[in-house]
Amino acid sequence: MNxxxxxxxxxxxxxxxxxxxxxxxxxxxxxxxxxxxxLAVFVVGLIMRVLQWARLPVPFRTPTTxxxxxxxxxxxPSRLENPHSTxxxxxxxxxxxxxxxxxxxxxxxxxxxxxxxTYFADKWLWAxxxxxxxxxxxxxxxxxxxxxEPVPWCVSVMEGLDSFFQVGLPxxxxxxVIIIAALTYLFFRRIINPRLRYxxxxxxxxxxxxxxxxxxSGVWMRYFDKTDIVGIKELTMGLVTLSPVVPEGISALxxxxxxxxxxxxxxxxxxxxxHAGGVFFSPTRNLANNNRVKRHINPWDYPVKVHTYEExxxxxxxxxxxxxxxxxKE
Amino acid sequence: xxxxxxxxxxxxxxxxxxPKRSWMDPTVKFERGSYNxxxxxxxxxxxSLPFPRKWQPYExxxxxxxxxxxxxxxxxxxxxxxxxxxxxxxxxCVRCGACADKCHFFIGSGDPKNMPVLRAELLRSVYRNDFTxxxxxxxxxxxGRKLTVGVLKEWFYYFYQCTECRRCSVFCPYGIDTxxxxxxxxxxxxxxxxxxxxxxxxxxNCFRTGNHLGIQPHGFKDSIDFAVDELEELxxxxxxxxxxxxxxxxxxxxxxADYFASPHYYTLLGYLQLFHEIGLDYTxxxxxxxxxxxxxxxxAEMMKRLNSKIYMEAKRLGVKWIIGGExxxxxxxxxxxxxxxxxxxDFLEEPVSPFTGTRFENTxxxxxxxISEFTADLIHHNKLKLDPSRNDHWRVTYHDSCNPxxxxxxxxxxxxxxxxxxxNFHEMPENTIREQTFCCGxxxxxxxxxxxxxxxRGGLPRANAVQYVHxxxxxxxxxxxxxxxxxxxxxxxxxxVPGVEVGGVHEMVGNALIMxxxxxxxxxxxxxxxxxxxxxxxxxx
Ligand code: HEM
Ligand code: SF4
Ligand code: SF4
Numbered sequence: 099m100n101x102x103x104x105x106x107x108x109x110x111x112x113x114x115x116x117x118x119x120x121x122x123x124x125x126x127x128x129x130x131x132x133x134x135x136x137l138a139v140f141v142v143g144l145i146m147r148v149l150q151w152a153r154l155p156v157p158f159r160t161p162t163t164x165x166x167x168x169x170x171x172x173x174x175p176s177r178l179e180n181p182h183s184t185x186x187x188x189x190x191x192x193x194x195x196x197x198x199x200x201x202x203x204x205x206x207x208x209x210x211x212x213x214x215x216t217y218f219a220d221k222w223l224w225a226x227x228x229x230x231x232x233x234x235x236x237x238x239x240x241x242x243x244x245x246x247e248p249v250p251w252c253v254s255v256m257e258g259l260d261s262f263f264q265v266g267l268p269x270x271x272x273x274x275v276i277i278i279a280a281l282t283y284l285f286f287r288r289i290i291n292p293r294l295r296y297x298x299x300x301x302x303x304x305x306x307x308x309x310x311x312x313x314x315s316g317v318w319m320r321y322f323d324k325t326d327i328v329g330i331k332e333l334t335m336g337l338v339t340l341s342p343v344v345p346e347g348i349s350a351l352x353x354x355x356x357x358x359x360x361x362x363x364x365x366x367x368x369x370x371x372x373h374a375g376g377v378f379f380s381p382t383r384n385l386a387n388n389n390r391v392k393r394h395i396n397p398w399d400y401p402v403k404v405h406t407y408e409e410x411x412x413x414x415x416x417x418x419x420x421x422x423x424x425x426x427k428e
Numbered sequence: 429x430x431x432x433x434x435x436x437x438x439x440x441x442x443x444x445x446x447p448k449r450s451w452m453d454p455t456v457k458f459e460r461g462s463y464n465x466x467x468x469x470x471x472x473x474x475x476s477l478p479f480p481r482k483w484q485p486y487e488x489x490x491x492x493x494x495x496x497x498x499x500x501x502x503x504x505x506x507x508x509x510x511x512x513x514x515x516x517x518x519x520x521c522v523r524c525g526a527c528a529d530k531c532h533f534f535i536g537s538g539d540p541k542n543m544p545v546l547r548a549e550l551l552r553s554v555y556r557n558d559f560t561x562x563x564x565x566x567x568x569x570x571x572g573r574k575l576t577v578g579v580l581k582e583w584f585y586y587f588y589q590c591t592e593c594r595r596c597s598v599f600c601p602y603g604i605d606t607x608x609x610x611x612x613x614x615x616x617x618x619x620x621x622x623x624x625x626x627x628x629x630x631x632x633n634c635f636r637t638g639n640h641l642g643i644q645p646h647g648f649k650d651s652i653d654f655a656v657d658e659l660e661e662l663x664x665x666x667x668x669x670x671x672x673x674x675x676x677x678x679x680x681x682x683x684x685a686d687y688f689a690s691p692h693y694y695t696l697l698g699y700l701q702l703f704h705e706i707g708l709d710y711t712x713x714x715x716x717x718x719x720x721x722x723x724x725x726x727x728a729e730m731m732k733r734l735n736s737k738i739y740m741e742a743k744r745l746g747v748k749w750i751i752g753g754e755x756x757x758x759x760x761x762x763x764x765x766x767x768x769x770x771x772x773x774d775f776l777e778e779p780v781s782p783f784t785g786t787r788f789e790n791t792x793x794x795x796x797x798x799i800s801e802f803t804a805d806l807i808h809h810n811k812l813k814l815d816p817s818r819n820d821h822w823r824v825t826y827h828d829s830c831n832p833x834x835x836x837x838x839x840x841x842x843x844x845x846x847x848x849x850x851x852n853f854h855e856m857p858e859n860t861i862r863e864q865t866f867c868c869g870x871x872x873x874x875x876x877x878x879x880x881x882x883x884x885r886g887g888l889p890r891a892n893a894v895q896y897v898h899x900x901x902x903x904x905x906x907x908x909x910x911x912x913x914x915x916x917x918x919x920x921x922x923x924x925v926p927g928v929e930v931g932g933v934h935e936m937v938g939n940a941l942i943m944x945x946x947x948x949x950x951x952x953x954x955x956x957x958x959x960x961x962x963x964x965x966x967x968x969x
Contacts, residue, residue, distance in 0.1 A: 099450075100569075103569055147519075150515075151512060151515060151516060151519075154509065154510075154511070154512035154515055155510060155511075155512060156511075156512045156513070157510060157511060157728070157768070158728075158764060158765055158768055159764060159768070160513065160605070160608070160764050160835070161835075162594055162597040162598060162603055162605060162834055162835070163833070163834055163835060163836055163837040163863070164598050164834070164863040165837060165839070165863060166837050166839045166840050167790070167836055167837030167838060167839075168790055169788075169790045169801050169838075169841065170786070170801060170804060170805055170808070170841070171786075172808060173804075173840045173841065173844070174840075175837075176837070179863070180837040194601065194603075198601050200526075200598065200599060200600060200601050200602075200603065201524075201526055201599075201601040203598065203599055203864075204526050204599060205529075205530075205599075205859055206529065207529045207530075207535055207889075209440070209442060209444075209535075212437075212440050212441060212442075213440065214892065214896075215535065215888070215889055215892040215893075217857075217859035217860075223524060223525075223526060227524070227601075291525070292445060292446055293444075293446055293525065293528055293540070293543070294523075294525045295446075296446035296451065296540055297451070297523050297525060297528075297540075297543070297545055297546055297549070298523060299523065299570075299571040300569055300570070300571070301562075301570060301571060302522070302523050368560075368561065368562055369562070370519075370520065370521065370522050370523075372519060372520060373519075373520040373521075373522055373602060376516050376519055376520035376602065377520065377601070377602045379512060379516050380513075380516055380517075380520075380602050380603045380604070381512060381513045381516070381603075382513070382597050382603035382604075382605045382608075383602070383603040387836070387837060389763050389764050389767070389794070389836075390762075390763060390767070390790055390791040390792070390793060390794035390796065391789070391790055391791070391792045391793055392792075392793055393767045393768065393771055393772055393793045394767065394768045395768065396768050396769075398510055399768070399769075402729050402732050402733050402736075403476065403733060404733055404736040404737070404740070405635050405636065405733075405737070406740065407715050407737075407740060407741065407744055410636075410637075410638065410715050411715075413636075414637075414644055414645045414646075417644055417645060417646045418645045418646065418714075420646065421645065421646035421649050421650075423645055423646070423649060423671060423672055423714065424671075424672045424673065424674070
């Protein structure tokens with residue numbers, strides 16, 4: 099059901115530009131207006147999202163500690179798993195964001211012979227997830243060749259590395275293969291594993307399909323459709339320099355690609371994809387475990403009804419006296 | 429244990445396959461053994477909590493107050509604005525499933541809604557429906573659910589099937605802490621008078637008398653005096669255990685179970701021996717006689733109300749600093765919340781051990797030191813005369829309690845102490861200890877008789893790991909530093925791994941501690957005689 103819903107939406111998103119660009123000649127809409135709107139929604143949406151989180155108070159300091167605390171001088175603290183300083187926190191966050199540290203811990207539990215629980219290291223999700231994210235990052239970075247003139251040297255260097263395992267022409271980028279393979283894995287994982295299928299919402303299939311759509315249409319253009327690169331660069335540079343033009347002869351496939359990217363940009367700030375920003379705000383990861391060293395202030399703290407010692411003694415004075423316990427008032 | 433309890437062989441037939449029906453249709457059956465009774469009206473009234481009433485979860489009609497949906501909606505909104513954690517955790521889960529089989533309740537029950545991700549989705553689905561544009565427009569397609577009585581019943585069932593252990597948070601790539609989500613959900617339910625008896629009663633007792641069982645001051649004194657007498661019989665040494673003594677250097681706060689429950693009691697004996705032997709100038713307090721804080725399982729406000737006593741009492745008695753005993757959730761509160769809730773403790777001094785001169789710099793603000801930090805420091809400086817062979821009849825393993833590990837990082841201190849006082853220490857498998865430790869399955873207010881089956885399920889991963897070292901190394905005692913553990917692990921082990929006892933770390937310290945002026949100690953603290961092979965008597969003075 100959720101899967102079906104996502105598939106239909108994706109099909110519509112592909113069909114729209116495919117049918118309309120060629121037939122109705124809405125090139126300017128799909129080539130200029132939609133991308134501009136999408137970018138605006140993305141930027142404004144994401145900023146608003148991040149500001150909303152940033153404004154919210156963090157009443158308590160509640161890091162999840164995954165290693166030895168810093169206590170006695172002769173006990174070695176775990177600086178990254180249980181950071182007690184800002185430097186440690188930065189290290190911990192870098193490990194999380196760049197290498198998915200926590201996901202790396204993943205295990206799979208199994209009950210054997212109805213008697214023995216066993217736990218296996220399970221790195222597939224970590225590997226697939228990391229492969230996808232890094233490939234995505236590099237692919238996006240490579241696209242700067244279309245938006246910058248002259249092409250910066252770092253983009254060229256990256257392209258060189260990416261095509262290191264050169265096989266035939268045109269150059270095959272490693273990341274193109276990886277991103278499609280990783281997304282395919284992530285997608286089928288959700289369908290095949292019954293537990294994941296059970297928890298998956300439309301909002302889980304949809305972004306994977308959308309990203310797959312983007313990657314496949316991009317690859318198709320590049321390797322099979324031999325799209326008019328010069329024309330495309332004219333269009334993208336036009337967009338960047340705020341003097342948009344839509345040259346003749348750009349294939350419908352390109353418009354599909356561009357439209358899916360626009361859809362991703364619009365979808366991003368309002369979906370689970372905001373995890374990209376949110377992870378930096380997670381209070382269980384981005385706070386130092388220095389709770390007993392440095393007082394943390396709760397900005398909305400308020401006085402509560404307590405039971406004072408005086409009230410307590412008033413209630414129990416007789417029995418306390420009989421038991422010869424010290425009293426404030428005899 | 430009631431008679432209709434399933435046999436272990438039966439209970440372990442666990443079906444992990446998800447059901448056909450979508451999780452979005454709420455389905456809860458309140459079956460015996462897997463839920464907790466409702467909070468008692470009188471206690472709710474005593475604590476001035478809203479909508480006190482007589483009701484039970486298995487009844488059809490929960491007598492919900494008029495406009496309860498609106499109350500929850502407002503409460504939810506308020507918390508989304510007060511807790512960045514809640515908002516972030518509602519927004520960024522990608523349902524990757526990494527947390528799914530990390531929860532002991534899922535492993536032990538196979539119920540998909542015990543996967544942390546779905547437990548959180550129970551709340552998140554309502555969040556999406558009420559607070560996100562997509563949810564408001566697309567409803568079910570966007571994973572939104574309206575808050576209905578059915579959903580509420582599901583909340584009650586599953587948020588009282590989470591022990592707030594934080595194991596899921598260790599594995600989540602964004603650190604999403606389902607314990608925090610459970611806390612928020614429980615707060616929301618409190619707003620309409622829905623809570624459980626084993627939170628309401630201890631909280632009310634603790635508020636009034638200073639401890640969970642409602643023991644009055646003289647009863648508290650009796651317990652301590654009794655322990656002093658018994659210790660004299662066991663060791664020949666008469667220790668002092670001052671109560672409410674003004675001007676003592678240190679206030680000692682332990683979980684109340686230490687002085688009224690077993691096997692906690694042997695840990696109490698250990699503390700008393702230790703403090704006497706080093707000549708600590710300290711005092712107990714009858715008013716702040718509970719370190720454990722069931723308010724944590726209720727709401728941030730209740731946690732603050734109960735926790736306030738510790739600093740107030742430290743101030744009244746004029747002590748310099750505080751030591752805290754063996755307790756798990758107590759240390760979550762002390763370490764992560766106390767200073768924020770009831771500090772600053774500027775009337776206390778930075779803790780310095782009077783015997784070793786060690787400055788406990790890690791407690792500079794809170795001024796409260798964990799007993800295992802204190803003892804480890806003593807042992808490291810050779811301040812104690814120890815004979816670990818007096819624990820040779822024990823083959824020990826150690827259970828890391830959830831909170832001191834995942835909300836503090838207390839890993840090596842207890843291990844150092846154990847290794848100094850025991851000769852046979854064997855760790856359980858690595859996926860079940862330290863930051864990956866498995867909960868006892870009965871924390872966060874769930875340790876009741878009526879919830880017995882679910883406790884046995886939740887405790888299965890822990891028990892199974894004990895089984896492993898029991899089979900492999902003949903381990904016969906599981907040590908721990910938590911009052912809830914000491915209360916709930918014995919029935920758990922009796923159920924799954926008969927033949928393994930439960931004890932505290934300072935019980936082992938007490939056994940091993942050679943005291944000045946002690947007589948021949950023919951038994952350990954439990955009164956178990958040492959075998960007469962001549963080995964034990966050697967070091968006695
Ligand atoms: C700071 C940047 C980011 C971090 C640290 C991050 C981290 C993660 C992690 C740890 C996962 C879970 C593992 C997995 O399922 O692969 C995940 C999932 C995912 N991420 Fe990211 N991510 C980031 C940025 C992005 C961006 C920019 C996108 C795409 C536009 C993205 C798309 C996804 C998708 C679609 C999933 C779900 C995969 C699935 O459903 O199985 N992420 N991310
Ligand atoms: S591990 Fe974290 S992101 Fe993944 S499903 Fe669980 S809570 Fe969500
Ligand atoms: S906090 Fe513990 S009990 Fe609660 S969902 Fe997470 S793993 Fe399960």
